Structures are given as C-alpha cells and as structure tokens.
Amino acid sequence: MSSDLNPVVRLARSAGPDWTKTAANIMLGRTVRELREDSGMTQKSLAHAVHVSVSTINRLETAEKTPMRRTVEAVINVLKPDEGTRDTLAVLLSRALEPEWFQHRFSDCTPDYLHRLLGLESMAIAITTYDVRLVPGLLQTPAYSEHIIRTGLHLSEWQGPEVELRLAQRRERQLRVLGQPDPPHCVFMMDQSVLGRKAGTKQVMREQMVYLREMSDLPHITIRFVLSGRMIAGNAAAMAGSMAQLQFGRGGLPDFVYAEQYEKADYFTKPSSKPKDPSKPPTPRQNDYERHLQLLLRIQGEGCASPAKSRRMLDKAIKRYS
Template identity: 25%
Template sequence: MLRRQIGRKFESLRKAAGLTMEQAAEHLDRARATLHRIENGAEHVRFRQADVQQMLDLYGASDDDREVLLALTAATRENKNWWHDYIGAGLPRWFQLYIGLEAAASSIRQYEAELVPGLLQTRAYAEQVFKMPGGAIDAADEQEQQRGVQLRVERQTLLTRFSPPQLSVIINEAVLRRPVGNAAIMAEQLHQIAKAAELPNVTVQVLTFSAGLHAGAMAGAFSLLEFPQDTHGREVEPPVAYLDAATGAIYLDKPHETAAYNTIWADMASRTLNESRSKSLIEQVAKEYSRA
C-alpha cells in the first residue's frame, strides 16, 4: 500500500512536470522499466535517498511534496512486513502485492466457484490444496508446501484483529459438494466456515445450483477490495479487482474495470441464499460428510 501511494505521487509529479516516462528515465539515467516499477508500486524497488532527491529535483517538487516523499520512501527502508519471510518459499512475488492489499483493505468481497476461500480454509484442507500439481508452489516440495499452508493460516488472523476488514464471501454450491481430501477434512472445513460466519465482520452466502446461470459463471473466481478513507473522506487507494491463475495474477483498478465486477457481484448476490439459509445448508452438508 505504501509503495503504491509513493508510485502515484511520483507519477503525478512527473506528469505535472510535462515529462513522459521515457524522457524522465533519460534525464535520470535510469531504465524506463525501473520508473515503471516505481510508479506501479513494485515491492522490490529500493529507494535510496540520493535517487529520490534526484527525481524530486527533476520534477520540480514543492517543499511539501519533497518532505512527504522523502518520509514515505524512508519508511520503505525501515519497515518489513510479516509475509516477507515467505517470499520465494510459499509466496510467489506476484501474490505478494495481494497480501499487502488484503492487509490494508477495509472491505473484501470474494467469489469462489471451486474452492473454499483461503481466509476460511482449515489447515488440513489447505494441505490438500497445496498438494495439487499446477499451482504456484511445487507440489513435490513438501517443505515449501508447509510454508505455503502456514502463510495461509497466518493470513486468517486479519479477520479477528483490531479493526478487521468486512469479509463478504459468495461460494458456489460445488465448493460444498466437491470432496477435498476425505470426509473428515470436509466436515471440519464446513464447520469452520459456519463458525467464521458468526463473526460480526464476516458474511458467507451460498450460490446454489438451483440459481441457474449467473454472471459469475463467465467471470470465474475473483476478489474485490476496497480501502479506508482519509480524514478528508478520500480513498487512500482505489478499489481493486483481483484475479489469479497458476502462474500469475491480474490486478484491475480502473473505474470501468471495478464497476464491471461490481455488476457481476450484484447479480450473484441477488441469487444467493440469505445468510441464515446459507449457514443451514453448510451445516447440513457438513453432517452428510460426518456420517460418510
């Protein structure tokens, strides 16, 4: 989040100075790709004070902008997020941005068609997921799998932290019906979902097979994240729609992109069971697994 704010401020200053990214890179004797990473908030960019001052000089930054950006970039050299230890072992770099956004979000909405959302998975269920080939983590590397599982478990603490985000989940009925591991794992997992839904900041609703065709059928799984407002009522970060795949992810933050996913969400939300009926169905399927 911090780096994305820095990137937007540098981009705004560059444009105000009437410079293209290519022109700025030439004046700074830096690669265009480096400036692109800075303006997009890439996690691995290092902000040396001399480099920051050079950019501020080139862009003709005001004293206020200079003070703010020197302080923000200094913070990137001092702070280390808890998930950094998982980079390269359980946490692909392309997913690292999502972890940061998730931790900063005030509202998270997720639709899942195939699997229980990561924030609601039990350890046993997550272990089964990470064993599957074709994912971001090598299915043959048991140690890396366990680090991935531990990361998933640690992420879940944000639901019970002070000032947690509002989590709204829509899951396809197939998520409940498709066994992952054995019946005991599924029973435990469904009980975990029902328990999480009792938290005041968590809602879980089921999109049943009887709902028929819905907008999410074409969109696939996605997350919509919204962020807190500053003291002036302005968003500190624009909303983001997130879609992931086996080898990468897509982050969409243009207004027309997030609006499209809001429309998809609204269509699905109009077709789901309400919270009470969803919980009843989840508990019913959990009992079926328990008797299996």
C-alpha cells in the first residue's frame, strides 16, 4: 500500500508574497540548511562566521522562532547563494517577518496548538482529513459552526463578542483554504455517526447536509463516510481524534500528519527521503509519522464507503432532516 494518499505528483506552490508566515519561515530555514550543507559548513562554523551562537543557527534552520533580519542577511553574505536563490530568500524573509493572518484579530480565540496547522493548510496541494464526531471545520456551515462554538463556551460568553469572533475566524479559514484560486485537492473522511449527531435544529442539520452534498460534487473535493460496521471503525480509528495529512508537493515543505485530541495536538513530519545515516533506525517521531499515516490509509482503504455511496448517504440524511 502506497504511503502517498494522493499519488498525483504536483510541484509545490512557488515561493512568493502569498506564502504564509509559517510556511515562509520553514522554507527559509530549510534553504539555509541546504546551502550550508552544500558549502560543507557545520552549524558551528557558520555561527562563528556570522558571530552568533550555534543555537541561533539551529533555531533559524528549524524555524523554531521568527528569524532576525540581520542574522539572515549575514548568513546569506557568508553562504553566497546565486542571484535567484538570494532573491527567493529575500522574499521568504520579508514574509517570515510579517504576522500570520490570525495573529491580530483572532489571537484570543486561536489556541497555540492550531497555529502551525492554520499557518500551513492554505499552502498544501493535498489535504486528507478524518473526523470522528463532527463535520470538519473547513466544511461547516455558519449555523452548524455557531452551534458547535456555543456549546463549547460558558453561558456568560454567549452574549459577548466571542461567538462572532470565532465564526469570523472559521469563515476566513475556509476562504483561505477552499476559496483560493487554486485550492488543494481534499479528501474529507467522517465517521458515519456524524450524519445522525444533531448540532442544532433539524433545519441546521439539513442545511449542513445539503452543503456537504453540494461540495461533494466539486472536482477537488471528495467526501467519504467511515461505516460503523467496518472493523477498522471499531478499533484504532474509533479511538483517534481529528487527523489530517497535509502534502505540499515536489520541492516544497515537508509533508506532515496532524493529530488532534482535547485541547492539544501533535505534528508528525515526514522523514527525509535521504537520511544522513541510513544505518540508523528511524527516530520515534519518524515512526509516529508512518504510524499515523498508515492509520489514515487503513481508514480510507478499509473503512470508508465509496464517494458514490457517501453521496447517497447524504441524500438520505437530507430527506431525514426535511
């Protein structure tokens, strides 16, 4: 079984001003690391050349923090990339120094564990998700979202700005990912129970089911339901929370799997295809990436109804809520 959920090979999105801060920061660090390794320099020798600590170079290459302009400019002067690479680095640095779209207006309602996901999902060329309990946020209607958001807040917050702010954030996220001119190819897998788990009134549920049915006809969106009678839905998949694999294409950011639990999430990055030391066993984090990816593959391959059957299931749900 292939470990690529979407085997169509596509180039990554070109680096430019439309890149997100998070994506630009990661690609900047990755490019610096490749330039350093190609030049034969170690992190220690590069740090000595630009008069910074080794940890500063490490943080730059791993994108742990927002880079400092003077450090990046000094590194570029030492590594002496060609003109095209120098221009790309300048664009990436400029974007990496700007805030993310959610960091001002939506900072209070965006938990830290979501920052990386929200900063990268619009850059993906393919997204595969699995949700156990709810319609995924990217496909929620405003009324469905409002019910989910309200039930997660204290009653005292219902009359304040919190609900509207969270709704606006969710809508902006949907527009940035699915409303862009070249949206990613998306496979949305949901547990069959989502069809019957009411969120709000029958009218809210009907509108949500109609919207899912409409979205399922789009060429870049596939919706599939995990059948409750399948064995995979009764073991590992049933114990999982929300999961997603993001793929960025050839020459782009490293793919990763996002696994969300209650008020926390883990990110597992795809291992490099060319390990520095092939004799060494994969790290636990690399094993975790493969393990979570294989679970997504099993859910899709063994537990899901076909796209056609899933559309028929939506048709039945629409009738039930009418």
